[in-house]
Amino acid sequence: MKRNHLIKPILDHNYPTVSHGKGIYLYDTDGKQYIDGSSGAVTASIGHGVLDVVEAMTEQASKVSFAYRSHFTSEAAETLAEKLSELAPGDLNWSFFVNSGSEATETAMKIAIQHWQEKGFERKNRIVSRWTSYHGITMGALSMSGHVSRRKRFVPLLEDFPSISAPYCYRCPYESSGCKLQCANELETSIQRLGSENIAAFIAEPIIGASAGAVTPPDGYYQRIKEICERYDILFIADEVMTGIGRTGKMFAMEHWGVTPDIIALGKGMSAGYTPIAATLVSDRVMEPILKGSKSIMAGHTYSANPLSAAVSLEVLAYIERMNLVQAAEEKGQYLLEKLHGLAERFDIIGDVRGKGLLLGLEFVSNRSSKTPFDLQDGITTRIVNKAFEKGLLIYPASGAIEGIAGDAVIISPPLVITNEEIDSLVKILEASVEELQHELHS
Ligand code: PLP
Numbered sequence: 060m061k062r063n064h065l066i067k068p069i070l071d072h073n074y075p076t077v078s079h080g081k082g083i084y085l086y087d088t089d090g091k092q093y094i095d096g097s098s099g100a101v102t103a104s105i106g107h108g109v110l111d112v113v114e115a116m117t118e119q120a121s122k123v124s125f126a127y128r129s130h131f132t133s134e135a136a137e138t139l140a141e142k143l144s145e146l147a148p149g150d151l152n153w154s155f156f157v158n159s160g161s162e163a164t165e166t167a168m169k170i171a172i173q174h175w176q177e178k179g180f181e182r183k184n185r186i187v188s189r190w191t192s193y194h195g196i197t198m199g200a201l202s203m204s205g206h207v208s209r210r211k212r213f214v215p216l217l218e219d220f221p222s223i224s225a226p227y228c229y230r231c232p233y234e235s236s237g238c239k240l241q242c243a244n245e246l247e248t249s250i251q252r253l254g255s256e257n258i259a260a261f262i263a264e265p266i267i268g269a270s271a272g273a274v275t276p277p278d279g280y281y282q283r284i285k286e287i288c289e290r291y292d293i294l295f296i297a298d299e300v301m302t303g304i305g306r307t308g309k310m311f312a313m314e315h316w317g318v319t320p321d322i323i324a325l326g327k328g329m330s331a332g333y334t335p336i337a338a339t340l341v342s343d344r345v346m347e348p349i350l351k352g353s354k355s356i357m358a359g360h361t362y363s364a365n366p367l368s369a370a371v372s373l374e375v376l377a378y379i380e381r382m383n384l385v386q387a388a389e390e391k392g393q394y395l396l397e398k399l400h401g402l403a404e405r406f407d408i409i410g411d412v413r414g415k416g417l418l419l420g421l422e423f424v425s426n427r428s429s430k431t432p433f434d435l436q437d438g439i440t441t442r443i444v445n446k447a448f449e450k451g452l453l454i455y456p457a458s459g460a461i462e463g464i465a466g467d468a469v470i471i472s473p474p475l476v477i478t479n480e481e482i483d484s485l486v487k488i489l490e491a492s493v494e495e496l497q498h499e500l501h502s
Contacts, residue, residue, distance in 0.1 A: 080107025083474050083481055085453070096447070096473050096485050097455035101268060101301045101418065102327040105378050106474040112333050115374035116367065124367040128359070135369035142376055143340060146310050149319035150343040155356060156336060156364040160300030160326030161195025163337040164262065166358045167296045167322045168199055170341055170349075171260035173357060174294065177348035180256070186218075187249050187261045187293070191225035193269040194262060194298050194324075203262050206270040222249045225267055226276035229411045229422060230430065230466070243283040250291045260294040260322070265312035266418055268301040272457035272468025273413050273420030281316040294321040294345060300337065301418070304328035305379055305475060308389030308416030315415060321345050331375045336368035384475040391477055392416040398486045399471065406493045408439075408500065410466070417475055420457060423467040425500075432466035439467040439496070446492040452485060 067074060075087035083106055085093045098104055105112070119135060126133060140154040155170070157163050168186055175183035188194065190205035198217065201210060205221035223245035224232055233241040250258055261284065267274035288295045297320035302312035306328055309315055313323075322345060326337035339358075349356065362368070379385065396412065396419055403409040403421075410424030423443065425433045433439045440458040447454050455470040473485060 119370035163324035177352035300326035
């Protein structure tokens with residue numbers, strides 16, 4: 060097979076060719092089996108090769124796959140929007156469909172700005188976000204992201220959005236003065252500095268994923284954030300692209316804290332990887348001035364709300380309900396979390412174990428008592444991911460947000476259909492990988 064035309068993530072890396080998948084397993088063309096311990100990029104939440112989805116896909120494709128949304132609506136897209144409004148908390152009753160998480164967060168930003176413009180606030184267009192965050196790779200989404208290594212090359216072209224610290228308890232910048240949710244209070248300081256008349260919204264991942272590895276805020280954090288947003292008339296956007304649709308043991312991760320955002324960005328688990336689809340969920344309150352005003356959202360893509368992806372997403376949501384997978388995420392997550400804590404007891408290079416449901420993370424340190432991170436040049440994240448890969452386990456690298464601050468971390472997030480026996484096999488390979496790495500580092 061010719062291998063020099065496709066631009067792959069690392070150009071000189073020799074990737075195996077995927078052949079097929081079933082349940083939590085993927086296979087390459089040499090017949091090697093891999094446990095998909097990260098659901099790809101925290102995406103394949105119902106597992107691979109689910110025939111119900113294939114049937115739904117075929118049925119829709121045999122009727123119509125694509126009809127332009129400026130010409131037609133479709134039964135599948137209308138039903139999906141209705142279903143999401145039933146599942147979402149509060150008055151998040153509207154959906155705008157896009158194709159990727161980056162488009163969903165970028166659309167969220169645009170809708171927030173438009174909301175204020177329709178109300179006559181022309182200057183309310185800045186977004187406040189956090190360092191150690193990831194909201195996507197397009198320029199608007201990257202502007203909101205506090206992922207330094209992904210921003211680096213494009214900084215001159217980006218808006219200067221991230222301004223507050225993440226609720227990164229393991230590396231709390233306020234450790235010496237006690238928590239008091241000072242990282243949440245930074246939002247207020249930032250608003251006062253920038254002027255609330257210039258700020259449209261605050262955006263956050265409920266549990267931080269790609270840039271730090273399942274960093275989970277303390278109780279009270281989002282309640283404080285929401286209070287501040289309300290006090291200063293700023294919209295709260297929850298980026299649930301990674302956490303949404305059951306992954307953390309609730310349909311939406313924000314439910315863990317009982318806080319309802321004004322806008323939610325969804326992606327990944329919406330179609331569990333079967334087709335590209337993502338969504339921006341919008342509350343009645345945010346839509347109201349738009350419905351009274353220009354009556355149109357200035358966003359959208361050719362493939363927005365295409366019937367094929369909508370039908371797939373509907374079947375994925377139905378499958379999640381039929382198989383009780385949100386509850387499974389909670390229960391299996393608890394089982395896996397205990398096993399990961401067991402690994403941390405054995406290996407002192409594991410500094411922190413964290414996360415909720417089946418979105419779990421491990422952070423690696425060179426000295427556990429001082430929480431000293433490894434030197435970046437040691438490439439710890441890549442080494443552990445590669446060792447697991449060789450042994451047939453896929454895990455997700457989640458580091459590089461801020462050199463010297465966010466440490467080396469990985470995400471363990473298998474499909475929600477995983478069984479306890481399969482978790483045991485996953486942990487066995489992970490254990491062998493960490494053991495090998497620790498041995499290398501200590502010898
Ligand atoms: N937001 C979050 C929280 C994510 O984790 C990601 C991807 O990892 C994105 C946005 C971007 O999604 P996509 O890669 O589908 O554009």
